[in-house]
Amino acid sequence: MPIRSRVARARPRPASDAGIEPPTSTSLFAYGTLADDRKVAALLERPVAGSGAELVDFERAEAPGFPYPLVVEAAGRRVAGRLYRHLSEDDFARLDAYEGVGEELYYRALGRVVRAGEDTAGGEEAWVYLPTERTLARRRR
Numbered sequence: 001m002p003i004r005s006r007v008a009r010a011r012p013r014p015a016s017d018a019g020i021e022p023p024t025s026t027s028l029f030a031y032g033t034l035a036d037d038r039k040v041a042a043l044l045e046r047p048v049a050g051s052g053a054e055l056v057d058f059e060r061a062e063a064p065g066f067p068y069p070l071v072v073e074a075a076g077r078r079v080a081g082r083l084y085r086h087l088s089e090d091d092f093a094r095l096d097a098y099e100g101v102g103e104e105l106y107y108r109a110l111g112r113v114v115r116a117g118e119d120t121a122g123g124e125e126a127w128v129y130l131p132t133e134r135t136l137a138r139r140r141r
Contacts, residue, residue, distance in 0.1 A: 025110060025125050025126055025127055026085060026086050026087050026088070027083060027084065027085045027086075027087065027113070027124065027125070027126035027127065028083070028084045028087055028092075028095065028126055028127045028128070029053060029055050029081055029082070029083055029111060029113045029126040029127070029128045030050065030081050030082045030083075030084065030128075030129075031055060031060065031069060031071055031079050031080070031081035031082075031128070032068055032069035032070075032081075033068065033069075034082070034095070034098075034099075034129075035050070035081045035082045037049060037050050037082070040084060040095075043094050043095065043098055044087075044091050044094055044095075048084055050082030050083055050084045051082065051083050051115070052080070052081075052082065052083075052115065052116045053080075053081060053082060053083035053113045053114065053115055053116065053126075054078040054079060054080055054081070054113065054114055054115075054116055054118075055071065055078065055079040055081060055111050055112070055113055055128055056078055056111070056112045056113065056114055056120050056123060057073060057074065057075050057076065057077065057078075057112070058071040058072065058073055058074055058077060058078070058079050058111070059071065059072060059074035059077040059078075059079060060079055063131070063135060063136070063138040064138065065138060066135065066138045068105075070106075070130075070131040070135060070136075071128070071130065071131075072131070072136075078114075078120075080116065083113055083126060092108070092127070095129075096108060099129045101129075104132050104134050104135075105131070105132060105134070105135050106129040106130060106131055106132060106135065107129070107130055107132055108127045108128070108129055108130075109127070109128060109130050110125050110126070110127060110128070111125070111126060111127075111128040111130075112124070112125065113125070113126045113128075
């Protein structure tokens with residue numbers, strides 16, 4: 001069952017859906033292990049510099065027995081993290097592998113991001129890794 005949220009509707013379609021272009025962004029909002037510029041630089045094998053940002057209408061959550069952070073939809077809440085801009089397709093392929101997209105732990109979707117403390121009416125779109133239903137099921141146990 002798909003996760004129901006505003007950003008889940010922007011969920012990228014599999015490559016098999018030929019002819020359908022998913023929304024694009026070259027930015028990534030990171031809230032967990034990828035919120036460390038050094039970690040991202042090591043994964044991408046190049047220097048990166050993120051900036052402080054907040055993901056709007058989400059909050060951090062925990063899943064017992066699942067050692068990594070995740071976020072879930074929560075109207076009016078925000079999640080602090082880092083915003084990385086100007087990422088390439090190769091960058092996202094590396095990040096997808098790191099985040100377990102192929103293992104169905106997370107998927108990449110578009111979310112609304114603002115600078116820390118900025119009014120929620122502004123902001124920009126950025127990719128964010130959200131937990132799959134499989135990952136969320138661990139949280140409900």
